[in-house]
Amino acid sequence: MILLVLTWTIIVLVGLFVVKSLTHQFLIIKNVHRLPGPPSQNLLNGNIGPLYGSPESLFKTVRQWGLDYYPIYQNWVAHVAVANIMNPYDFETILSSSKHISKSQVYDMLHGWLGTGLLTSTGSKWQNRRKILTPSFHFNILQEFIKIFHEETERLVEVLKKECDKPFIDVTGYVSDFALNTIGETAMGTSFSEETANGKRYKDAIHQIGNLYSYRLLRPWFLNKYVYFFSPRYYTERKLVNVLHEFTTEVVAKREKNFKAIKQDASEDFVYSKRKRLAMLDLLLTAKKEDGSIDDEGIREEVDTFMFEGHDTTSAAICYALMLIACHPDVQERIVEEMHQVLAGSTKPDYRTLQELKYLERCLKEVLRLFPSVPFIARVLGEDMTTYSGHHLKAGTMIHLHIYDLHRNPDIYPDPEKFDPDRFLPENCQNRHNFAYVPFSAGPRNCIGQKFAMLEIKAVLCGVLAEFVLEPVDTPESLELKTELVLRSSGGVRVKFVPRKRNRQSDI
């Protein structure tokens, strides 16, 4: 009898739970459906039929929807509904709140490789990791990294010198290598430039897995892991993840061995030491050793997260910066002139002089406005929200925040396609909405690596511009952009590099 009552109680409780969840899901979808948006087709396609084209046409369609339905619109397919926002007011409500910090289903596909590291985790796990990792970006550490930026820049310049007789160079591959070498050395203390067999396998796997994620992102049905399981690509991904994890695990284990030895004979500031320069991994190992706040798996998650988030993003920004500088000779001349004044002949700025390159900084800000490396981010609302347009959205609603479209809003940035670094003069930013410019996101889940990225990009541009005059090949109009996790151009990014010594007038 007791068993029967217990069974029925459980059935009723489970039933109530299911009904409650379904009702909530129904309300989420109902409210999203009230938003304006493209016309619906059928249950299977919802209103996202036009997205099933090439990545390039998808990119264009999403831009058009952003214009047609500003400031907010909805997409839906089957039981999934997404609110898309492009206006600074809703960006502020979501990004500034500690209630809306959970990432959406889109990020789940990264779990196989990154687990739930800083980028993909939420709640107390995310808070704890953020606390451990924030000191990795202390300026004492960043200034040590600048040496690595210069070393890798020299390598890049050597490669460009060998290729510069050609009518143009597609910079994407070379710059990606530069960025991967740089983050490998700073996050793990591993030099990929030496091209060991394992390092090469690891680098190849990173490039290949990036392609797989792009493929999956464009096929929403594969975002469901059970459906993806039936795709041959699932098994390719498993193999790549094994290569990536094996490598990281080995690097962490080696470092841990050395770390113990170093700690015994090291001074207080071992983390900043020139010789050991392994700040990110060292901090994680310290946390493991001192208070057990992170374990081996957690350390691997974070190292993998930095490798992922810290290379493709900076690489994209550097490529678009080279292209835009090439397209604007007046801007190029001004940057070189500023380098001349601030660096007084040196091609290797230090932490202080990098901060003084104010015009270069404005140029980079403008590059990231026009070509934000991360064109959109996605969240799940942690509590109900009323949007700028007066719509009510329920907790649990999936939100896509389109940084790319926010940055091209003509009401905020008149003549938005124009490359104009002076938009970032202090007097021109004064009246701009605080959330109108968010290439690194904003609020509690902003990019932890933004200072690192700005220093790295400035350093590499100084090194390249000291050696070459850039001439335009691709222009913003000639690029075919496509939707991926990072903003990419289908045909690469082509620039002509002319050695400066052949161009005496603009010599530094």
Ligand code: HEM
């Ligand atoms: C131009 C370069 C970069 C851009 C434009 C950029 C942009 C962003 C954006 C938009 C986010 C928010 C992602 C989201 O909410 O889903 C983010 C987060 C993050 N970025 Fe970056 N990033 C750059 C470079 C870097 C670098 C160099 C590193 C590491 C060294 C890095 C590490 C991270 C991490 C770990 C997060 C997650 C932070 C958290 O959730 O607490 N990023 N980045």
